[in-house]
Amino acid sequence: MALIVQKYGGSSVADAESIKRVAKRIVDTRRAGHEVVVAVSAMGDTTDELLDLAGQVAPIPAPRELDMLLSSGERISMALLAMAIHSMGFEARSFTGSQAGMITDATHGAARIVDVTPVRLREALDEGAIVIVAGFQGFNRDTRDITTLGRGGSDTTAVALAAALNADVCEIYSDVDGIFTADPRVVPLARKLDRVGSEEMLELAANGAKVLYIRAVEYARRHGVLIHARSTFSSGEGTWVLDASKKSPLVPEGATMEEPIVAGVATDLSQAKITVIGVPDVPGKAADIFKIVAKSGANVDMIVQNVSAAATGRTDISFTLPKADATAALKALAGEQGEVGFASLVHDDQIGKLSVVGAGMRTHSGVSATLFEALSMAGVNIEMISTSEIRISVVVRGVDLAEAARLVHTAYGLDGDAEATVHAGTGR
Numbered sequence: 541m542a543l544i545v546q547k548y549g550g551s552s553v554a555d556a557e558s559i560k561r562v563a564k565r566i567v568d569t570r571r572a573g574h575e576v577v578v579a580v581s582a583m584g585d586t587t588d589e590l591l592d593l594a595g596q597v598a599p600i601p602a603p604r605e606l607d608m609l610l611s612s613g614e615r616i617s618m619a620l621l622a623m624a625i626h627s628m629g630f631e632a633r634s635f636t637g638s639q640a641g642m643i644t645d646a647t648h649g650a651a652r653i654v655d656v657t658p659v660r661l662r663e664a665l666d667e668g669a670i671v672i673v674a675g676f677q678g679f680n681r682d683t684r685d686i687t688t689l690g691r692g693g694s695d696t697t698a699v700a701l702a703a704a705l706n707a708d709v710c711e712i713y714s715d716v717d718g719i720f721t722a723d724p725r726v727v728p729l730a731r732k733l734d735r736v737g738s739e740e741m742l743e744l745a746a747n748g749a750k751v752l753y754i755r756a757v758e759y760a761r762r763h764g765v766l767i768h769a770r771s772t773f774s775s776g777e778g779t780w781v782l783d784a785s786k787k788s789p790l791v792p793e794g795a796t797m798e799e800p801i802v803a804g805v806a807t808d809l810s811q812a813k814i815t816v817i818g819v820p821d822v823p824g825k826a827a828d829i830f831k832i833v834a835k836s837g838a839n840v841d842m843i844v845q846n847v848s849a850a851a852t853g854r855t856d857i858s859f860t861l862p863k864a865d866a867t868a869a870l871k872a873l874a875g876e877q878g879e880v881g882f883a884s885l886v887h888d889d890q891i892g893k894l895s896v897v898g899a900g901m902r903t904h905s906g907v908s909a910t911l912f913e914a915l916s917m918a919g920v921n922i923e924m925i926s927t928s929e930i931r932i933s934v935v936v937r938g939v940d941l942a943e944a945a946r947l948v949h950t951a952y953g954l955d956g957d958a959e960a961t962v963h964a965g966t967g968r
Contacts, residue, residue, distance in 0.1 A: 542708040544577070547695060644687045729958075738757065739761075744803070801901065801952070814858070838866070894948065
C-alpha cells in the first residue's frame with residue numbers, strides 16, 4: 541500500500557460530469573489498495589469569475605475579504621467531489637485548508653506555507669476514508685484569518701501535503717498528458733517527456749511553462765517529494781520529475797536520469813520591459829534604481845546595461861518584470877527621478893521571453909549558436925539575453941514569440957511525429 545497525493549486542476553473538475561470522472565479515478569486508486577489524499581482547485585474559471593465580481597463591487601477589494609471570497613471556490617469543489625465519491629460507495633471527508641492544518645504567513649493573496657499539521661487528515665486516513673482538501677488556501681495563526689496562496693496554489697498545497705504526510709508520490713493532474721518539450725498550444729509538435737530533472741523543471745517553470753508552478757517544484761525539491769505529472773483525461777503514464785539523488789520503487793524500470801542537451805523550450809508573454817534612459821554612469825546608480833524597484837514590490841527578471849556614451853557619461857538600463865508589477869515600479873522610479881538623475885523611462889509591454897533549457901548545456905558546445913541561428917533565419921530580432929548553467933533566455937517581440945518557439949523547437953530536433961493533445965484546451 542502506498543500513500544498517494546493527487547491534485548486536480550480547474551479544467552479537471554469544470555462541471556458535474558468532470559467531477560464524477562475524477563471521483564472514479566480516485567476510487568480506482570483506493571480500490572488498488574492505496575491511501576488517497578486529494579487537493580482540488582476551484583471548478584473551471586471560478587476564481588477568475590470571482591475576481592471579476594469583486595472588481596465590480598469594489599475598485600480595490602480589501603485583501604482579507606478577497607481571500608474569503610476566493611477560497612470559496614475550492615470549498616465548492618471539495619464538497620461536490622466528496623459527494624461523488626460517497627455515491628460510489630466509498631467514504632470521503634472534505635477539509636478546508638485550515639482544517640487540513642495548512643499554516644501560512646499573514647500575506648493575503650500570496651501567502652507562503654510556514655507549517656503543515658495534517659492531524660485530522662491522518663486520522664481520517666487511519667479510519668479508511670479518502671481525504672479531499674481544498675487547495676490554494678491556508679490559515680494564519682496570529683490573525684486567525686483565511687489566506688490564499690496565489691496562482692498555482694493548489695499545486696503547492698498538494699506538494700506540501702505530500703511532504704507532511706511522507707507520501708510515496710504526488711500526482712499532479714491536468715488536461716495535458718504530462719510535461720512536454722514546449723507548450724503544445726504554442727508548439728503543436730511538442731513531445732511528451734517520460735522524465736525530467738527537477739533542476740530543469742525549475743527552470744522551465746520559472747520561464748513560462750505552466751503545467752507545474754515554480755513554487756510547487758521548489759517545495760518538492762526541497763522536501764524530496766516525487767512528482768508525477770499526468771492527465772485527468774487519459775490513463776497513460778505521465779512525466780516523472782526526478783531528482784538524480786533520489787530513487788523510488790514507483791518510478792518505472794529504466795527511468796534513469798539522462799542529461800539531454802535541450803529538454804524543452806518555454807515561452808512567456810506575461811512580462812514587460814522598462815528602460816531607464818540617461819542614467820549617470822557612476823558607481824551606485826544601478827543600486828539606487830533597483831532598490832527603488834524592490835521597494836515597489838516588483839520582481840525583476842532580466843537586466844541589461846548598455847555601454848556608456850563617452851560624450852555624455854550616461855547609460856541606459858533595461859530590465860524585465862511581470863506586467864502586473866510594471867505600473868508600481870514606474871510610479872516609484874518616476875517619484876525618485878530627481879534623486880537618481882536619469883532622463884526618462886520607457887515602458888514596453890509587447891515583449892515575449894523564449895527560454896531553452898537542458899542539463900546537457902553544461903557539457904555541450906554550440907547550444908547558443910543553434911538558438912541564435914534559428915532566430916536569425918526567421919528574421920526575429922533579439923532585444924535581451926540572459927543565461928544560467930542550463931538555460932538561455934532571450935526577449936523578442938511578443939508577436940514573434942509563437943513562431944520563434946516553433947522554429948527553435950525544430951532546430952533542436954525536439955519535434956514529435958504527431959500533434960500533441962490538450963484535452964480541455966487550457967494546458968492546466
